[in-house]
Amino acid sequence: MMDAFLFVGLPYIALVVCVVGCIWRARQNRFSMSARSSQFLEDRQLLFGSTPWHIGIGVVLLGHIIAGLLPRVWSSILTVSGALFVIETVGVACSILALVGLGVLIFRRITSARVQAVTTGMDLVVVGLLFLQVLVGLLSAINYRYGSAWSTGTVVPYFWGLVTLNPDMTYVTGFPVLFKLHLVGAWLLILLVPFTRLMHVLVVPVHYLWRAPQLVIWSNARRRREAIEATIQAESRRQFIKGAAGLAGAGGLLAIGVSQKVVGYFRGPAADLEAESALLAKKLHRLQQTAEERALELERQRNDMILVARYADLQDAKGKYFIDYQMAPGLAFKGKDGLPLLISAKCTHLGCTVASDLDAQGRVLCPCHVSYFDVVTGKPNEGAPAKKPLPHLAWALVDATGKVVISKRPGSPPEGSVPAETLPQLSLYITKPPARIA
C-alpha cells in the first residue's frame, strides 16, 4: 500500500501539481520564475558554492535525462568499456563536485547574516532536500555496483510506464532502500518545483554564455567610478589570463607533442622480425662489400701484379672497370692493334669516375662536367673542364703457366711479342708502378 502510494500515487500527484503549478505561476507571477539572486549580498562563498554545484548537477542530470529518454543509445554507448569507465568516473566526480558546492551553499545560507535576511523557509527545504537527494544518489551509486546501464532495464521502463499511463511499480518495489529514497526524493523535488526557486531550472539563461559580463552594484557616482575601474581591471586581468592560458595551452601542447616524439624516438622501433632480418642482411652485404674492398687494397699493397680480366672478355667499345694500384677506377679496352688498352677512369678534372662506353670518335665521357677523353691518347676534348689527359696504366699478359708473355708501360713500346691466335688464352694483369720518389 505504501509502495503503491510512493511509486504510483506520488508521481502522478507530483507531475500534475508540477505542470499545473508551473503554468499557473508563469501566468500569475512571471518575474518570480528565476532564483532570486543574492550575489550582491555575498559573492565570495557563492562563487565556490554555486559554480561547482551547477556544473556538477548539470552533468549528472544530463546523464539521467539521456538514460531516461534514449535508453538504447545509452546502453549502446556503455557497451564500450572505455566509455563506461569515463562515464562512471565523470558521474561520481560531478556528484562529489555538486555535493561540495551544495555544502558551501548551505553553510552560506545559514551563516551569512545578509543572505539570511532574504532566505525563505522554502529555500532551506529545497537546499536540504537537494543535498540529501544527491547524497543518496551518490551513496547508492557507490554502494551497489550495478553500473550505469542497469537503469535502462528497471527505472526507465517504470518511468515510461508512468508516462504512458500504464504504471507498473513491480520494477521498483524490490529495490534497496537507498534507491527507493532516491526515487521518492526525485518525485518530491518535482512536486516542489512550482512553489520554490527550483522553477528556474525551466528558464535556464543559456544566452548568458554569449552576453558581455555584467556587474551588479548599488548605483551612485562613487560606485559607478569604482565599477568602471573594476571593470577595466577585470578586463585587463581577463586579457592576461586569456593570453597566459593560450601560451600555457600552446606550450603544453607543444611540450606534449615534442616529448611524445622524443620519447618514442629514444625508445626505438618495436621489434619487427622481418624488418630486422632485412636490415641485418643489408648490413651484412655492405660489410662484405667493405671487406672485399679492404682485400683489394691489401692485394694492391702486397702483389706486384693483379688480375684484371681474361683477354677474351675484353671489348672494343665497352671498357671493363677495375681498380688500379691507387685504388682508383680504371678501364680496360681491347685496342685497335689487338693489344689491351688500359686507362685510368678517374677524371683529371675533379676525380669523378668516367663512363665505360666509347662514342663514335673513340672517347669516354666524364658525366660530372662533360669532358670527353680520347682513350688512345688520353687527352680531353678542346674546352673541356678537364685539362690533363687520363694516364694510361701498365699491364702485362700472362699465359696459363704464369709467365709474362708481353707487357707494356705507358710511354714505352710493348716488351715481348705474342702471336694473335694465342691471345685469347692469356690473362690481363696490371703491374705495380714504380714507387713514387718522395
Place this chain on the structure above:
Amino acid sequence: MKLSRTLEQTEAYLGERFPVDKLNYASMVQKKEVPVHRLSWAYYLGGLALFFFAVQVFTGLMLLFYYQPTVSDAHASVEYITEHVPGGALVRNMHAWASSLMIAAVMVHLLTTFAMKAFARPRELTWVSGVLLFGITLGLGFTGYLLPWHQVAVNATKIGLESVEQIGAYLPGAMAEWPRAVKETIQGEATVGQATLSRFFALHVIILPLAMVGVLGLHLVSVQLHGMSRGVDEEPRRLEKFFPTFFIKDLSVWGVAFMALFVIALCVPFESFYAFPLFEPFDPNGSTPDGIKPEWYFYFVYYPLEILPYWVILLGSGVAGMVLLAAPWVLKNTTRKTLQLLAILAGIYLLVMTICGEQIYHLFKS
C-alpha cells in the same frame, strides 16, 4: 717604456671592444634597448640563426643515438633512422631543413649587418667573430653532407676536396704540393673512404660545434655589451626595451620558425629535390652518376667554378673573403648608402646563382 705604451694601447683597444664594466645585469638586460626603424626586422635574424643552431644541436644529438659512422653501416643506419625509428624521419628531416634554414638566416644576417654598417667601431670584433661563425656554419654544412654516405654525398665531397688540390697548380715550386698535402690530411687516405668519414664525423659532431659554441659565446657577449647598432643614418623613431618587449617578439618569431620548420619537416622530405638513384649507397666501383652537385648554399661558388677558369674563382673568393674579414678596417669610411648598395648587389648575385645557377651553366656550356 716602449713596451708599456704598446701594452697600454692594447689594453685601451680591447677595453673599448669589450667594455667589461658593462658586464652586469643592469646594462646587459635592463638597460639594453632596440631602435625602431625601417630596417628593424634585421635585428631578428641573428636570433633566428641562433635558434636554428639550437635545433641543430638538439636534433643532431638525437641522431647520434642511431647513426653509425662507418662506410659499411652509415647508409644503412641513416635508412634505419628514416624508416624504422619512431619519429626518426621527422628528426632527420628537421636536421636537414634546419641546416638549410640556419645557413639562409646566417647569410641574410651577414648581408643586413653589412648594409647597416654594424661593424663600425667599436663592434669590429663582433663582426670578425660573425664572419668566423659563417665559415664554421658552411664547414658544418660541408662535413654533414658526407655523413649519410650516399652517391651524391661522397662524390660531391670528392669534388669539393679535389678543388682544394687544384690550388696547387697556381703555386710556385715546392708549395705546389702543399694543397695536395692539405687535402690528404683532411681526407686521411688516398681517396674518400673510411678515414674521411671518421674525420668528417669528428669535425661535424665535436670539433666544429665546439668551435662554434666558443666563437658564438664571444659574439653574443659582445652583442650584449655593445647593444644593438643603430643601423641607419636617420634618428630611429623610438627605442624599445630589449627585455621584455623585444625578447617576447624574438620568442614569437622563434615559435613561428619552429612551427614552420616542423610542418615542412613533416610534409616535405629534404631528399625530394634530388633524383632517386643519387641516394643509393655509395658504390666505390661504380661510375659517378649524373647530376652530382653540392647543397644549394654552395651554388654561389660551384656554378662560377664550373663556368670560369679556376684562378678567377680563387682570386675572387680570396679577395671577397679578405674584404669580408677585414671589412671594419677596409670599409671604415664607406657610407651606409654604398654599403647597402653592395649588400643588395651581393644579395642579387646569391639569389641568381642559387636559383638560376644551373640554367646559367647550361647557357655557357652549350
